[in-house]
Amino acid sequence: MKIKAVRFAKLKVPLVTPFKTALREVSFIEDLVVLIDTECGQIGYGSAASTPVITGDTHQGMIAIIQQFIAPKLVGQEIENINQLTHIIQSTVVGNSSAKAALELAVYDLWGKLYQAPLYKLLGGGKSELKTDITISVDNIDKMLRDCQRAVEQGFDVLKIKIGNNLNQDIERVKAIHAGFAAKTQLRLDVNQGWNAKQTVFALQQLEKAGVVLELVEQPVKSSDIQGLKYITERVNTPIMADESAFSPKQVIQLLELGAVDIINIKLMKTGGLSRAIEIANITAQYQAECMIGCMLEGSIAVAGAAHLASAKAQQISKIDLDGPALGQYDPVQGGVEFSGPQICLSDAPGLGIESITGLELITNGVWPA
Ligand SMILES: C[C@H](N)C(=O)N[C@@H](CCC(=O)O)C(=O)O
Numbered sequence: 001m002k003i004k005a006v007r008f009a010k011l012k013v014p015l016v017t018p019f020k021t022a023l024r025e026v027s028f029i030e031d032l033v034v035l036i037d038t039e040c041g042q043i044g045y046g047s048a049a050s051t052p053v054i055t056g057d058t059h060q061g062m063i064a065i066i067q068q069f070i071a072p073k074l075v076g077q078e079i080e081n082i083n084q085l086t087h088i089i090q091s092t093v094v095g096n097s098s099a100k101a102a103l104e105l106a107v108y109d110l111w112g113k114l115y116q117a118p119l120y121k122l123l124g125g126g127k128s129e130l131k132t133d134i135t136i137s138v139d140n141i142d143k144m145l146r147d148c149q150r151a152v153e154q155g156f157d158v159l160k161i162k163i164g165n166n167l168n169q170d171i172e173r174v175k176a177i178h179a180g181f182a183a184k185t186q187l188r189l190d191v192n193q194g195w196n197a198k199q200t201v202f203a204l205q206q207l208e209k210a211g212v213v214l215e216l217v218e219q220p221v222k223s224s225d226i227q228g229l230k231y232i233t234e235r236v237n238t239p240i241m242a243d244e245s246a247f248s249p250k251q252v253i254q255l256l257e258l259g260a261v262d263i264i265n266i267k268l269m270k271t272g273g274l275s276r277a278i279e280i281a282n283i284t285a286q287y288q289a290e291c292m293i294g295c296m297l298e299g300s301i302a303v304a305g306a307a308h309l310a311s312a313k314a315q316q317i318s319k320i321d322l323d324g325p326a327l328g329q330y331d332p333v334q335g336g337v338e339f340s341g342p343q344i345c346l347s348d349a350p351g352l353g354i355e356s357i358t359g360l361e362l363i364t365n366g367v368w369p370a
C-alpha cells in the first residue's frame with residue numbers, strides 16, 4: 001500500500017459551553033484534518049488541534065510544514081514500513097508536534113487498514129471499553145458548580161477542574177467544588193501554568209489543611225520552571241503532574257530523574273503522535289511513575305488514536321483525560337470509536353475505523369503533490 005498524496009480539510013464543532021483555562025478561552029473545536037491517499041484508493045485519517053499557547057502550532061503553519069517538508073518525503077513510501085514512516089515524520093523538521101501528530105495518526109490508520117486490524121490490537125491489544133474524566137472550565141463558582149452537577153448527571157465520576165487565574169479565588173473554587181462533589185467524584189486540578197511555585201505550595205497546603213483530597217494537580221507553574229515543579233513536589237502530599245513541561249521523551253527523562261513530578265500527561269499533540277507517546281509510556285514504566293493520556297481541545301479523530309493507544313498501553317497509562325469529543329455539541333465522525341458521556345468504546349474496524357465525516361471542509365489548494 002503506497003502513499004500517493006496528502007490532502008487537508010477543516011472540521012469545526014461548537015462546544016456545549018465555552019472552554020476556559022488560565023491560558024485561553026474558545027467556543028469551538030477546530031481541527032485540521034489530514035487525509036493520506038494511497039495508490040490503492042484507501043484513505044488514512046489524522047487530525048490536529050491548533051493550540052498556539054501550548055504547542056505554538058497553527059493550522060496554516062501545519063499545512064505549510066507538511067506541504068513543504070514532510071509530504072514530499074512520505075509520498076511513494078510503503079505503509080508496511082511504519083517505523084520508517086514515523087522516522088521521516090519525526091526527523092524531517094524540528095518542533096511542529098501537532099502537524100507530526102496528524103500525519104502519524106493517518107499513517108497508523110492506514111497501517112491498521114493494511115493488516116485489517118483495529119489499531120489497539122496492532123499496538124499490543126487491550127480492552128475495548130475505556131472511561132474518561134471531563135473538564136470543568138474556570139469561571140465563577142456558581143457556573144462551575146452547575147457544570148459539575150451536569151457532568152455528574154451525565155455519569156462522569158472524575159472531574160478535571162480548571163483554575164489558575166486568581167490564587168485566592170482558585171482556593172475558594174476548589175473548596176466549594178470539593179464540598180459539593182467529593183463524595184460522588186474524584187477531583188483533579190489543572191492550573192495551566194497559572195501559579196508560581198510558592199503560591200502552589202501555599203494553595204495546596206491550605207487545601208490539604210482544609211481536608212480537601214485531590215487526585216493530582218496538573219502543571220501548576222510555567223512550562224520552563226522545572227525547579228519550581230521539584231520545589232512543589234518536595235513540599236506537598238498531593239501528586240503533581242507535568243503537562244506543558246513534558247513534550248518529548250528527553251524532557252520526561254529529565255523530569256523523572258530530578259524527581260520534579262509524580263505523573264506525566266502524555267498528549268499526541270505534544271509528542272508528535274503515537275510513536276513518541278509509546279516511548280514516553282515506556283519511560284514512565286522504567287521510573288515507576290504513573291502517566292495519563294490527555295488531549296488538547298480536539299475532536300474525535302485524534303482522540304480516537306489516543307484511545308487506541310490508551311487501551312494498548314493500559315499497563316502504563318492509568319489515567320484518562322480524553323474528553324474533547326464529550327465537550328462538543330455532537331460528534332461529526334461516523335464509525336470507529338464511540339464517545340458517549342464518560343464511556344469510550346473502541347470498535348474492531350481496521351485502523352481508527354472511521355467511515356465518514358460530516359461537515360468536512362476540504363481546503364482547495366491543500367493537496368500535495370498539487
Ligand atoms: C481538553 C482537555 N481535557 C484539556 O484540558 N487539555 C489541555 C488544555 C488544552 C487546550 O487548551 O486546548 C490541558 O491543559 O490539559
Ligand SMILES: [Mg+2]
Pocket residue numbers: 190192218219243244265
Ligand atoms: Mg493540562
